[in-house]
Amino acid sequence: MIAAGRALAVKRPPQQDRAHQTRGRLLDVAGELLAEVGIERISTNMIAARAGLTPPTLYRYFGDKYAVIEALGRRLMDRQNAVLEAWLVRHASVGIAAMADHIGDLLTQNAAVTRAQPGAVWILRALHASPQLVHVRLESHRHVTDRLADACALYLAGIDREKLWSRLRLAVELGFATDEMLYEEDRISADAALADVAAMLRCTMLNLASPPSACGRD
Template sequence: MSIERAAPRPRPQQERSQQTYELLLNVAGELLAEVGIDRISTNMICARAGMTPPALYRYFDDKYAVLEALGGRLMARQNAVLDAWLARYEPGGVASLKGNIEELLRDTAAVTASEPGAVWILRALHASPRLVHVRVASHRLVTDRLTDAYLRHLPGVDRDQLWRRLRISVEIGFAVDEMLQEEERVSADLAFRNAARMLQADLED
């Protein structure tokens, strides 16, 4: 069953409005880290930001719209890491891409760790039917970009087959990132190293 959702409002264009928009997101991220998805509310966000509810509703319809924007911002920052990584290593071909998967995992995780309330944002993108589309669309975009990069050096490979293989790899990579937000019994070094080896091995054939 599909979930009906309102189209997200466009980001504000004026500088002052952009600053207010980012302030609301930063405050919401901090509150998420403190109280979690269920307890956070637009009233709490407004009180922390020193704003009135009508001011917040100029930008967001409800708390789920705030969470959607937080998820979109986090995914965009993670995807910027991918773009920089591809610029560095795609010219070197498949061996260069495969050989530097661990760096991509580490750099992506560093962006996630720097985001206020990241673990709760990620939980919301999994748990809420209204928000799942943010994560899925972003992971598909990452898969598209990786597929394009590999195909430039593998002209005889079927695109759809490669896309499906890489889509699974992308999900594994992000799952490792999310695990490190919660699991203290696995070191980041071990997680990145093992995940990179597994993903490299999957691309061997």
């Protein structure tokens, strides 16, 4: 029943420039309002009013507030994926060791693009807590795992693809979870936390092709 309802609520992004701009304006406003009032209080009427539009105009693009938040989530995930693709272009062709040595750059850049989006913390919370929205986060994290697995598999002849994917899936979740934790945990330095996680993930990547001793620090 939820899947059917979501199919009705989520509408195809507009193709015309003006309509695309209007949709983008609604998403920008929704992100700002999420940062101010949170998931429970935000409403489609509130979003429309802040954007200077009528509710019927909003409903041309989104069926309900969860469809708005889903679109915000997908936009955020797309921006995170763009960071990943640029990172892969720079490092994947050099080898697993190069990717491992620069995993901290990926974490830092991903955190920066996430924090640049208004309401990001509430978007991430919604993608965890709302049954209608968890698929957005799951699809994105699986996509990131797929891309990393593709890049690593080129250097791991004969490796079990399922085992590779499972290990990288855990690494992906750790990276995202740490970034989300830093929105709330003020007893840990963000730079230190990301550096520690980068060291863990570097070890994980190096161990895909080498003995465990390969992850020792200098």
